[in-house]
Amino acid sequence: MSTAHVLLGLLAGGPRHGYDLKRAHDDRLPQAKPLAYGQVYATLGRLERDGLVAQSGQDQEAGPERTSYELTELGRERLAAWLTEVEPPAPYVSSVLFNKVVVALLAGGTDQATGYLTAQRVAHMTRMRELTATKTRPGASVGDVVAADYAIGHLDADLRWLQTTLARVAELQKEVTS
Amino acid sequence: MTGALLSGTGITKSYGATPALRGIDVTVGEGEIVAITGPSGCGKSTLLHCLAGILRADEGSVVYREQDLSLWSEASRSRLRRTEFGVLFQFGQLVPELTAAENVALPLLLAGSGRRDAREAALGWLARFGVADMADKRPPAMSGGQQQRCAAARALVTGPRVIFADEPTGALDQLSGEQVMTAMVQAVREQGSAVVLVTHEAPVAAYADREIVLRDGAIDPSGIGIVG
Ligand SMILES: Nc1ncnc2c1ncn2[C@@H]1O[C@H](COP(=O)(O)OP(=O)(O)OP(=O)(O)O)[C@@H](O)[C@H]1O
Ligand SMILES: [Mg+2]
Numbered sequence: 001m002s003t004a005h006v007l008l009g010l011l012a013g014g015p016r017h018g019y020d021l022k023r024a025h026d027d028r029l030p031q032a033k034p035l036a037y038g039q040v041y042a043t044l045g046r047l048e049r050d051g052l053v054a055q056s057g058q059d060q061e062a063g064p065e066r067t068s069y070e071l072t073e074l075g076r077e078r079l080a081a082w083l084t085e086v087e088p089p090a091p092y093v094s095s096v097l098f099n100k101v102v103v104a105l106l107a108g109g110t111d112q113a114t115g116y117l118t119a120q121r122v123a124h125m126t127r128m129r130e131l132t133a134t135k136t137r138p139g140a141s142v143g144d145v146v147a148a149d150y151a152i153g154h155l156d157a158d159l160r161w162l163q164t165t166l167a168r169v170a171e172l173q174k175e176v177t178s
Numbered sequence: 179m180t181g182a183l184l185s186g187t188g189i190t191k192s193y194g195a196t197p198a199l200r201g202i203d204v205t206v207g208e209g210e211i212v213a214i215t216g217p218s219g220c221g222k223s224t225l226l227h228c229l230a231g232i233l234r235a236d237e238g239s240v241v242y243r244e245q246d247l248s249l250w251s252e253a254s255r256s257r258l259r260r261t262e263f264g265v266l267f268q269f270g271q272l273v274p275e276l277t278a279a280e281n282v283a284l285p286l287l288l289a290g291s292g293r294r295d296a297r298e299a300a301l302g303w304l305a306r307f308g309v310a311d312m313a314d315k316r317p318p319a320m321s322g323g324q325q326q327r328c329a330a331a332r333a334l335v336t337g338p339r340v341i342f343a344d345e346p347t348g349a350l351d352q353l354s355g356e357q358v359m360t361a362m363v364q365a366v367r368e369q370g371s372a373v374v375l376v377t378h379e380a381p382v383a384a385y386a387d388r389e390i391v392l393r394d395g396a397i398d399p400s401g402i403g404i405v406g
């Protein structure tokens with residue numbers, strides 16, 4: 001799970017406590033879903049159990065948010081291994097969008113599928129405009145731009161697929177219901 | 179949006195027997211960015227040319243700031259294009275004999291600016307589009323992408339009320355395309371200019387406030403613009 005690796009990465013520069021890790025995560029990965037404190041402590045707990053991080057100190061006022069953690073030697077090795085490992089391109093085609101088109105044809109028909117594809121295109125374009133506005137805002141950080149570009153690229157891939165699939169709805173209907 | 183800055187009503191245009199536009203209604207508000215998208219051959223460029231007063235529609239009218247452009251002479255329309263419109267085509271269309279800086283300065287000189295001021299402004303715009311180092315080169319010695327950045331600078335230099343851009347990123351790689359679009363959108367937001375943006379790429383259309391999808395010369399109300 002990649003949140004664990006991100007926390008290991010954030011600890012590579014030296015010890016930090018949980019509150020700090022949450023803030024650094026949200027700053028460095030703008031537009032990502034903000035990390036909940038509960039998730040930070042749960043993840044740190046697991047990493048500690050597995051020997052990848054260790055407690056390195058406690059501030060004056062004790063409490064979980066004041067405990068700082070550091071990488072262990074094993075944690076450092078695990079992080080290095082993760083960074084050199086190539087992520088396998090997904091072996092199966094899995095997409096709610098695709099599933100929905102097939103089910104729409106099975107359960108409804110071409111109008112249902114076309115209606116869905118059209119509405120999805122509008123939702124995708126709207127989101128793409130929002131992300132584009134975020135990255136062109138004066139003072140947008142490079143992180144904002146890179147995060148928005150990642151999402152825009154994926155929406156664009158979906159949009160191309162929506163467009164070509166719209167043109168193939170009738171053909172697909174024949175195949176699906178034959 | 180406070181009233182239309184530019185509007186087209188019932189725009190119809192044929193090339194000989196080929197109908198290209200079949201009664202298009204569009205409005206562009208002050209400072210608004212409107213994308214025109216749709217499949218190849220659907221009439222995007224023809225619509226842009228009609229709205230910019232470069233082509234005259236067979237039927238229908240184009241009204242800019244409450245004036246019907248179809249009633250104007252070619253000379254008046256071309257003066258309007260020089261003073262209030264900025265035009266950017268897919269392939270730069272720079273003057274090959276002039277340097278990049280001279281090309282960008284040209285619209286200002288035609289509008290009566292002094293040489294020194296025009297050059298200074300031109301250099302600022304070239305820098306904004308990332309081609310400051312091309313200032314003293316002529317288009318034949320520049321890459322397609324560099325010429326396009328330069329053409330974008332030229333389209334914006336006079337602070338036009340409306341910018342017409344036809345596939346402005348068509349000749350650019352993806353990163354350059356994004357840089358040009360971002361620089362352009364930031365500049366028009368500062369200047370309060372409106373933009374009519376023709377593109378067939380969703381990520382480019384996403385720079386606009388609104389999208390109009392054409393299909394076979396008409397507006398596709400479903401907004402999907404597929405062929406067949
Ligand atoms: N000068 C011309 N003479 C004859 N027909 C033309 C001319 N220009 C365009 N057409 C035709 O008019 C229609 C609309 O062309 P237009 O160039 O406006 O399409 P477009 O949407 O800009 O296409 P693209 O995405 O390929 O640039 C097409 O059928 C085209 O073949
Ligand atoms: Mg065209």
